[in-house]
Amino acid sequence: MESKPPIILLSNDLYYHGTGLTSNKERLKDASILNIQDFENRDPESQQEVLESHGTLYIITSANEGSLPQVLNTCDNEIYRIKAEECRDTEKYACPYILNAKLMELLLEQREAEIRKLNEQMSSYLIAMDSIYTLSSYDRKEDIINHTKEFFAMMCLPENLCYFEAHNTKAQSGIHLTDFQKKDIVAFLKSNKYYKIAPSEKSFCFRLTLQDGDEGIFVLENIAYQSRLHEFLNLTLSIRSVLTVVLENISKQNELEKSHNLLADANDMLKVINKILRHDLANNLGAIKMSLEMNETRPNPKYIQISKKAVDRSFQKINDMKGLENLIGTGKDLDCYEVKEIIEKTAGTDIEMDISIEGQCKVLADNALSSVFENIIKNAIAHGKANKMRIKMEPSGKYCHISIVDNGTGIPDEIKPKIFKEGFTEGGDSNSGLGLYISKKVIERYGGQIEVKDNTPHGAKFVLDIPSTK
Template sequence: MESKNPLLLLSNDLCVHGEGLTSNKKMLKDASILNMQDFRYLTPESQQELLESHGTVYIITSANERPLPRLLDIFDNEKYHIKAEECQDADKSAYPYILNAKLMELMLEQKQAKNRKLSEQMSSYLIAMDSIYTLSSYDRKEDIINHTKEFFAMMCLPENLCYFEAHNTKAQSDIHLTDFQKKEIVAFLKSNEYYKIAPSKKSFCFRLALQDRDEGIFVLENIAYPSRLHEFLNLTLSIRSVLSLVLENIARQNELVKSHNLLADANDMLKVINKILRHDLANNLGAIKMSLEMNETRPNPKYIQISKKAVDRSFEKINDMKGLENLIGTGKDLNCYEVKEIIEKIAGTDIEMDISIDGHCKVLADNALSSVFENIIKNAIAHGKANKMRITMAPSGKYCHISIEDNGTGIPDEIKTKIFKEGFTEGGDSNSGLGLYISKKVIERYGGHIAVKDNTPNGAKFILDIPSTK
């Protein structure tokens, strides 16, 4: 959001010296200077419009100034009021210097306060990142919940921290509340809200989706720093989304291990996911630590932005891991899929490519098959710079033979044997290098094969043979 210029309101006996404040113009970012008397003469609508167009309001008055307009008290600007008593007995030529000194002192205090707030935010993000990293290593719901309670206790310092499962009415009746009324919690349970703030603005609760459609409720009452409630709540909602993903991942893993035939492949895939997750989160934690150390020596808002971006990258990576887990076998029987329908659905999204499809074929697969085609198409666009693709398919013995040809730059011979390997990326690309690796694993799980060749006259050609069904 673009920052607004400050507004200086000077009392009538000081306004004549307002031009002397130009030495602060650079620090004040071209602040507007206005006589308080002129401000009073404006209509309430004009006063409001003026305040809306500015940010911080510096009010500089003599000790005998009349009461300030009420609008200054009720409007949502950040306000600072300076009474320049020294100006009463000073030489008028000294007024600008006195006013400048007062403003400089106030702006220094503001800067120090903002730096302290930035340091607090940096510490909060660092703690949150460390907590996310730890949560990603757990595989039991009980461990995750206990760690989350420890995180909230350390971050928010609540007087009372409760957790209970929403379906457990006995636990609900036994919880000890100090700031929330139980009827408020009951109403919250019946609503579709993710969180609720207590009327005192010192407490909040939020729901967490558990396994098998159960829900858990965290209640934090009388936190130590109510002024930071919304900051804590934002972090809490982020942690909540991570917890939901981790718990969902645990549920998926439990389903995977039920299938002995897919256990080996599933474990291999999970190792890849965990390795990338640990690696990328560790890198982001390093960025957080470095920016925090830089902020300690040279405070600057850009360091908090570095921290925020590192947090965002971590959440994106965790979501990527969730997407990758969808490519792992569910342990259920394979079903019949019409290949053309799957490709047409992908082509009907925001894919920027002209795709033609010829032929029909039904294969034995699962819902990971769409990700295979999506990976190939997106790779052709991102790496091959292709804008056209021709897909043909037809039954061939016990297989469905599928040819995917694009008009891009093609794939060099020296990397054709590498593109299906775990973690392979080309040209320093920032992606995880998992797309085609997982595509190969998925096709092989179906009992099929995938290969890549050169297309004529240019581009790449992927050949897929997937067991068909009559």
């Protein structure tokens, strides 16, 4: 796009000598030279039209020149002014040379100022490029935010620099502002704009999209180089674009890692299912075959009964696999569950035990949580011969602390470290040994833990800590 030609306004006493001003100056090529008095005599629309059709405005007046036209105080043109005091009493033939020298001096100062500005911008962009390179190497949101704060603190030297996440109302109420009003920040959060400049034009804020879909807000107040405010805003646009890409990549990497871990867990569970089914069903089929062969040789109802029991065990084994199916389906998001409701529903099925429940907690879990309580209760009945159980729950920091105590025979010390291991069974028991193994896996998937402890004077005690939700 071609730039607009400059315009030179000369005072009335200098206009006569100004014909040679643009003869050998490239920067003033095609410049228009007007008499200030003639310009002022134009109507306002004509004055505005002249200014809009030109670019940089050079005003050259002598020392005794009066006030300038009012329109020059409100125009958008870049304005430079020269007062040519030497022209007042000098010979007329010398005026063009003096004016040329003054104009050349101004042009040189203008060029030097532009070079300084370009150097400053170049330095800023080199620092920004280095910062962008550094940002691309981070893999944690916290590191990215801290580095971005350091970058803008170094570039803008603000008196006050704040950062908070938009969803964090506590952080919003706690921010300290010196130039912005809090209502300005609230209005900015509700808008679709990516930045906002304070009314004083000394401060600005901008938003950043985080990998969790939320937004982070940076506030920089009373920056040191206020004349470079718009340059800094251009930098924020570049930094913001890079940060968005980096944070999106981190989010995708986290999702990939999570999916990889879930797939690995699912693969492990499939191996467990396959191993148990092959082993236990093969044993049951062998028992059925042997019983039927013996019944053919010596018919006896007990052989038929053995076969039926083996068939029942096979069906039970297949039902046991449903607990593992919950572990395989780990891609579902966790939801809020009321623990007391889960226990009451589990205990209200076919459980023959007196169960008391104290307290109340809400946890982040899924539908596999019921299998945890079912396994613990059934183990207390089958192995501990318990007929009473007391379940107590209470909030404990970020967790729901649940203790499950029965009145059974308890768990021997020598097998406590083994009960959560895959396939562990006690005393030749025909069960697969999956119940407590599944329970441990489920609780760990929620980000919690489960352990067994001694109970006084007898019985077993299980302690669960599950992340709670407020």
